[in-house]
Amino acid sequence: xxxxxxxxxxxxxxxxxxxxxxxxxxxxxxxxxxxxxxxxxxxxxxxxxxxxxxxxxxxxxxxxxxxxxxxxxxxxxxxxxxxxxxxxxxxxxxxxxxxxxxxxxxxxxxxxxxxxxxxxxxxxxxxxxxxxxxxxxxxxxxxxxxxxxxxxxxxxxxxxxxxxxxxxxxxxxxxxxxxxxxxxxxxxxxxxxxxxxxxxxxxxxxxxxxxxxxxxxxxxxxxxxxxxxxxxxxxxxxxxxxxxxxxxxxxxxxxxxxxxxxxxxxxxxxxxxxxxxxxxxxxxxxxxxxxxxxxxxxxxxxxxxxxxxxxxxxxxxxxxxxxxxxxxxxxxxxxxxxxxxxxxxxxxxxxxxxxxxxxxxxx
Ligand SMILES: Nc1ncnc2c1ncn2[C@@H]1O[C@H](COP(=O)(O)OP(=O)(O)OP(=O)(O)O)[C@@H](O)[C@H]1O
Numbered sequence: 001x002x003x004x005x006x007x008x009x010x011x012x013x014x015x016x017x018x019x020x021x022x023x024x025x026x027x028x029x030x031x032x033x034x035x036x037x038x039x040x041x042x043x044x045x046x047x048x049x050x051x052x053x054x055x056x057x058x059x060x061x062x063x064x065x066x067x068x069x070x071x072x073x074x075x076x077x078x079x080x081x082x083x084x085x086x087x088x089x090x091x092x093x094x095x096x097x098x099x100x101x102x103x104x105x106x107x108x109x110x111x112x113x114x115x116x117x118x119x120x121x122x123x124x125x126x127x128x129x130x131x132x133x134x135x136x137x138x139x140x141x142x143x144x145x146x147x148x149x150x151x152x153x154x155x156x157x158x159x160x161x162x163x164x165x166x167x168x169x170x171x172x173x174x175x176x177x178x179x180x181x182x183x184x185x186x187x188x189x190x191x192x193x194x195x196x197x198x199x200x201x202x203x204x205x206x207x208x209x210x211x212x213x214x215x216x217x218x219x220x221x222x223x224x225x226x227x228x229x230x231x232x233x234x235x236x237x238x239x240x241x242x243x244x245x246x247x248x249x250x251x252x253x254x255x256x257x258x259x260x261x262x263x264x265x266x267x268x269x270x271x272x273x274x275x276x277x278x279x280x281x282x283x284x285x286x287x288x289x290x291x292x293x294x295x296x297x298x299x300x301x302x303x304x305x306x307x308x309x310x311x312x313x314x315x316x317x318x319x320x321x322x323x324x325x326x327x328x329x330x331x332x333x334x335x336x337x338x339x340x341x342x343x344x345x346x347x348x349x350x351x352x353x354x355x356x357x358x359x360x361x362x363x
Contacts, residue, residue, distance in 0.1 A: 033111065034346025035127040036161070036339075037103070037141065039092045039207060040183025040312065042110055043339055045346030052339055055110050057183075059089045059102050068102075071109040080226035094203040095185035096133045097140040104147035111148055122151040124352055126345045128161035130180075130187045132201030142359050154355040156348055158341055159189035159196055162310055165344030166334065174305065175298030179287060179323065179331070180341075181313030183207045188286045190294045190302070198293040204282040206313035209234050212275035213267075217254065221265050225254035233267050238317025239280065241269035280319070284326050291327065306330035312338040 034045035037057070044053045055072035062069055064085050070078065079088045091102030111123070125145050129138060138155060145153040162178050175197070180187040183206045189199035213230035217223050225233075229252045236250035249266040256263045287307075291299065307329050309320055314337050323331035334340055 032124045032126075032349040032352060034161075034342050034344070034349055035107075035125050036342035036345060037092065037107065037127060038182050039090065039095055039185065041338065042106065043342035044110065045339075045342040047346055047349040050346075052342065053110065053113075054339070055113075057090055057092055057106060059091065059106055061087045061089055061102075063087055068105050068109075071106055076228075079228065093184055094132075095130050095182065095187075095201075096137040097144065100140045100144065103140065104144040107144050108148040122149050124152040124154075124349070125150045126154045126156055126161075126348045126352060126355075128158045128341045128345045129155045130158045130185060130201060131189075131196070131199055132185060132187065132203075138358070146359070152352070152357045153359065154348075154352060155358040156345060157196065158187060159191055159199065161341045161344035161348065162308075163191055163344065164347045165340035165342075166308065168347055175294070175301035176305065177290070177294075177302045177307045177329075179283070179307055179309050179314065180311040181205055181283065181309070181316070181319070182311040183313070186283050186286060186311075186313075188283075188290045190290055190298060192298050197295070197298060198290045200286040200290050202282055202286050204279045206231075206234075209276050209279050209313075212279065213272060216271060216275045217252075217265070217267060218257070220271065221254075221267075222257045223254035223263055223265055224257060225252055229254065233272060234276065234316070237267070237269045237272040239273065239276065239319055239322055240317055241273040242277065242280075243318045243321060244269075276316075280322065284323070287323065287327060303329050306332055309333045310337045310340045 032047040036043040040057060042055050042057050056076040058072065058076040059068050060070035060075040060078050060082065061067065062085055075088060078086065082088060089099060089102050091097060091099040091106055097103045127141060127145065129141065141155065142153055158180065159178055162180065163176065176191045178189050184203065186202045186205045187199065190197045210227050210230040213233055214225055214227065217225050233250050233252055237248060240248055248269045251264055251266050253262060253264055307323060307327065309331055314333050320331045320333055
């Protein structure tokens with residue numbers, strides 16, 4: 001590749017038809033990327049290649065040197081096992097950035113991961129955001145993208161990204177309802193051909209379920225378990241108790257608070273229901289509120305086509321059946337529910353030239 005000075009010389013000679021210097025530079029070898037930056041996971045969709053990369057939204061930092069030294073799944077695996085001087089950091093909480101430097105580092109690390117690196121050179125990004133985040137949090141996202149080297153970043157509403165991910169167009173032919181159960185937030189939205197009709201955001205979601213399970217095991221069994229173990233119990237037992245009322249158990253390992261030794265315990269579906277249900281009720285309340293605010297004609301379409309469940313947490317066993325029973329509408333988990341927003345952001349890249357850079361809109 002030519003040096004910076006040589007490139008600049010060439011640009012001066014031949015920059016016809018390019019909208020900006022950065023566009024011209026970036027168009028060499030740059031792949032545009034659709035991004036879903038979430039509390040639990042970051043998902044990237046690479047235009048033209050249709051590739052999807054997913055990593056945990058987690059960093060490991062050495063508190064003595066103040067340096068990050070691991071990110072993604074590698075950092076997540078250290079949770080609960082790392083020595084004192086290591087902090088495990090989640091730069092997003094409840095769907096929004098709470099640690100700007102951490103988020104920028106994470107985004108940069110994932111995009112520039114060795115196996116991706118050759119593809120990206122000042123990429124253009126489309127990132128999906130939920131309407132639950134405010135302008136300060138939007139700016140934090142955009143600044144994280146700029147810090148990563150993006151030459152243009154466009155933010156699109158998460159339900160529109162989901163729509164694109166489902167059918168390749170942001171125009172819904174009829175009323176569509178999405179329930180997105182993520183790690184840090186739940187988003188319920190109804191779309192019509194004119195845009196978002198009604199939406200509701202809640203911070204009660206997957207990670208809060210894990211925390212509630214950790215607390216329950218500590219209080220009831222006097223055993224400390226990690227977040228990963230709690231998540232595994234949630235995945236194994238789901239909302240089974242509410243549906244079947246038959247006893248099922250799942251075993252896990254933890255540290256006894258009595259003996260200080262590792263122990264194996266059996267947690268029941270009823271245990272899980274006792275702490276997960278209050279969060280599920282909150283999700284059901286969001287769905288009910290959105291339905292109440294939706295015009296009857298659009299509701300008729302939703303009744304016909306069903307409620308689309310997306311986000312990793314929508315895979316909670318039995319959640320689709322419970323939502324169907326509560327609403328009276330068929331509810332179903334879409335294919336690859338945790339990738340749908342990134343796929344939609346990726347498909348929107350076809351129109352990126354028509355969008356303004358979202359940073360301009362914030363100024
Ligand atoms: N089979 C499963 N059953 C229940 N929950 C699951 C399952 N698989 C993944 N999850 C949960 O999905 C959540 C992560 O979902 P997702 O990746 O969509 O979140 P996110 O986009 O990072 O979060 P947010 O959108 O809230 O910022 C985690 O809480 C995880 O435990």
